[in-house]
Amino acid sequence: MTINQSGWRPERPESNTDAVPASFTGNKALMLEEALIFEIGDTSTTGVDIAGATGCASRLGCLARTAPIGLPGLSEPETVRHYTRLSRQNYAIDLGLFPLGSCTMKHNPRLNEKMARLPGFADVHPLQPVDTVQGALGVINELAVWLIKLTGMHGVAMSPKAGAHGELCGMLCIKAALEKRGEGHRKVVLVPESAHGTNPATAAFAGFTVEDIPANAAGRIDTDALKARLGPDVAAVMITNPNTCGLFERDLKEISDAVHAVGGYVYCDGANFNAIVGRVRPGDLGVDAMHINLHKTFSTPHGGGGPGSGPVVLSEALSPFGPLPFTTRDAEGHFQLIEEETAGDDHPDTFGRMTAFHGQMGMFTRALTYILSHGADGLRQVAEDAVLNANYILRSLETTLDAPFAESGPCMHEAIFSDHGLAAGFSTIDIAKGLIDEGFHPMTMYFPLVVHGAMLVEPTETESKAALDQFIGALRSVAERAKAGDAALKTAPHFAPRSRLDETLAARKPVLAYREPPMAAAAE
Ligand SMILES: *Cc1c(COP(=O)(O)O)cnc(C)c1O
Numbered sequence: 001m002t003i004n005q006s007g008w009r010p011e012r013p014e015s016n017t018d019a020v021p022a023s024f025t026g027n028k029a030l031m032l033e034e035a036l037i038f039e040i041g042d043t044s045t046t047g048v049d050i051a052g053a054t055g056c057a058s059r060l061g062c063l064a065r066t067a068p069i070g071l072p073g074l075s076e077p078e079t080v081r082h083y084t085r086l087s088r089q090n091y092a093i094d095l096g097l098f099p100l101g102s103c104t105m106k107h108n109p110r111l112n113e114k115m116a117r118l119p120g121f122a123d124v125h126p127l128q129p130v131d132t133v134q135g136a137l138g139v140i141n142e143l144a145v146w147l148i149k150l151t152g153m154h155g156v157a158m159s160p161k162a163g164a165h166g167e168l169c170g171m172l173c174i175k176a177a178l179e180k181r182g183e184g185h186r187k188v189v190l191v192p193e194s195a196h197g198t199n200p201a202t203a204a205f206a207g208f209t210v211e212d213i214p215a216n217a218a219g220r221i222d223t224d225a226l227k228a229r230l231g232p233d234v235a236a237v238m239i240t241n242p243n244t245c246g247l248f249e250r251d252l253k254e255i256s257d258a259v260h261a262v263g264g265y266v267y268c269d270g271a272n273f274n275a276i277v278g279r280v281r282p283g284d285l286g287v288d289a290m291h292i293n294l295h296k297t298f299s300t301p302h303g304g305g306g307p308g309s310g311p312v313v314l315s316e317a318l319s320p321f322g323p324l325p326f327t328t329r330d331a332e333g334h335f336q337l338i339e340e341e342t343a344g345d346d347h348p349d350t351f352g353r354m355t356a357f358h359g360q361m362g363m364f365t366r367a368l369t370y371i372l373s374h375g376a377d378g379l380r381q382v383a384e385d386a387v388l389n390a391n392y393i394l395r396s397l398e399t400t401l402d403a404p405f406a407e408s409g410p411c412m413h414e415a416i417f418s419d420h421g422l423a424a425g426f427s428t429i430d431i432a433k434g435l436i437d438e439g440f441h442p443m444t445m446y447f448p449l450v451v452h453g454a455m456l457v458e459p460t461e462t463e464s465k466a467a468l469d470q471f472i473g474a475l476r477s478v479a480e481r482a483k484a485g486d487a488a489l490k491t492a493p494h495f496a497p498r499s500r501l502d503e504t505l506a507a508r509k510p511v512l513a514y515r516e517p518p519m520a521a522a523a524e
C-alpha cells in the first residue's frame with residue numbers, strides 16, 4: 001500500500017484476477033457471491049415458528065388458496081444475510097463519491113433523517129382531519145415559502161413527485177394558460193439539443209410537438225436560432241439552466257423576453273439549481289415554471305424511483321393554473337388544505353390534481369431541515385462550493401481528457417469531458433468500467449448528446465479536497481490506460497461481482513421473473 005498526497009490508494013495488483021484461481025465459494029474475499037432467493041430457499045423452510053391458526057373459519061370462501069403458495073423460505077439468519085449480501089453489491093453515496101453528472105448526488109445529512117423520523121411527521125396520515133396535522137401543513141407551507149423566495153417566483157405546486165413529474169405539472173399549467181387565452185392551437189415546444197430526455201418526453205406527453213434548438217460552439221443555446229424560430233405557433237421553450245454541459249445560459253433573460261413577446265412561456269428545467277441556489281433567482285430571468293428536484297439540490301435521498309420530490313415554482317401568470325391540493329394560511333394562522341371540495345369558486349383555473357395526496361411529506365421534512373440548517377447564507381455557500389469543486393476537477397483533468405468547453409470559461413457545478421483522444425477502439429464505456437475497478441460509481445456517460453462520448457462529472461459541494469484528489473487520481477489513471485490502449489481495460493471491471501455485461505440485452509430483454517430450471521433427468 002502507498003500513501004500519496006491524494007489519500008490512501010492500494011497498489012495495482014501485478015496481474016488481474018485471471019491469474020489467480022477462482023475461490024471454492026466464488027466469493028472474492030469480502031465480496032460475497034449471492035444466488036437468487038429462489039435458488040437458495042425452499043418451500044419447506046420458514047423463519048416463522050407460529051403454528052397455523054386454528055378454530056377460526058376462513059372468510060374467503062371459494063377464494064381461499066388450495067395449492068401451496070410456492071414462495072421460497074429461509075430461516076431468519078439466512079434471510080438477514082441474503083439481503084445484507086445483496087445490499088453490499090450496491091454502490092451508495094454513503095460509500096464514496098458518486099460523480100453522476102446532472103444527478104447531484106450529495107451527502108444526505110443525518111439530521112434530515114432524524115427530523116423525518118419524529119413520530120409527529122413519520123406517523124401522519126394524509127386522510128387525517130386538517131386540525132390534527134397543522135404542524136405537517138406548516139412544514140409544507142414553510143418549505144413552499146423558501147422555494148418561492150429562493151427562486152423569486154410567485155407560487156409553487158408542492159405535489160409533483162419527481163423532476164419529470166414536475167415538468168409535466170409545469171407544461172400542464174402552460175397548456176391550461178394557453179387554452180384559457182383561446183390559444184390552444186399553439187403546439188410547438190422548443191427544446192435545446194443538450195436537454196435531458198425527460199424534457200422532450202414531457203412536452204410530447206402533454207400533447208405538444210417538440211422542435212430542437214441547436215447549441216453553439218461554446219456549448220450554450222444558439223440564441224439567434226431560437227429567436228428565429230419564435231412565432232405564433234410556439235407554446236413554450238424548455239431550457240435547462242445551468243445547462244447539461246455545466247454552463248450557465250447567459251442569454252436566458254433575453255430569450256425569455258423574446259418568448260414572452262410572441263406570447264409563449266418559459267419552462268426552466270431546474271435540476272441543476274444546486275449550482276445557483278442563493279445566487280440567482282430564476283424568476284428574475286423571466287422563467288414561468290421550474291421544477292426543483294428536492295433529491296438533488298436539497299439533499300433528500302434519491303430512492304430507487306420512489307421518494308423523489310419535484311415541486312414546481314410558478315410565475316404570477318401561471319400560478320392560477322397550478323394543481324390542487326395546496327395549503328394556505330387563514331387570518332387566525334390556521335393552515336387550510338385547498339382541495340376540490342374546499343376550493344369553491346376561488347380557484348377556477350386550476351388544471352386539476354396530479355397526485356392522490358399532498359406530495360412526499362417525508363421529503364418535505366428532510367428538505368426543510370436541510371434548508372434551515374444551512375440558512376440563506378449557507379445555501380449560497382453550497383452553490384459556490386459546488387462550482388468550485390467542479391472547476392477543480394475540470395482544471396485537474398483537462399490535460400488528460402479532452403474537455404470540449406474548457407475555453408468557454410469556468411464551468412458551473414459539473415465538468416464535461418469527451419472520448420476524443422482515446423486509443424482506437426476505446427470509448428467512454430471503457431473508462432466508466434475502469435472506474436468501477438477503482439471503487440467509484442461511473443460518471444454520467446454519453447449524455448448530453450451534443451458531446452461525443454460525453455463524460456459528465458458532478459462532484460457536489462459535499463466532497464472534501466482529499467476525496468476529489470483521490471477521484472481525480474483514479475480517473476486520470478484510467479484515462480491514461482484508455483489513451484495507451486491497455487487491453488485489460490476493454491474487459492473491465494475485473495474486481496466487481498460480475499464483469500462486463502451485455503447492457504443492451506439487459507435493457508431490451510430483461511429477465512424479471514424466476515423460472516425454475518428444468519428438472520435433471522431422473523435416470524441419471
Ligand atoms: C434529474 C433530471 C431530470 C429528471 O428529474 P427526476 O427527478 O429524475 O425525474 C430532468 N432534467 C435534468 C437536467 C435532470 O438532471
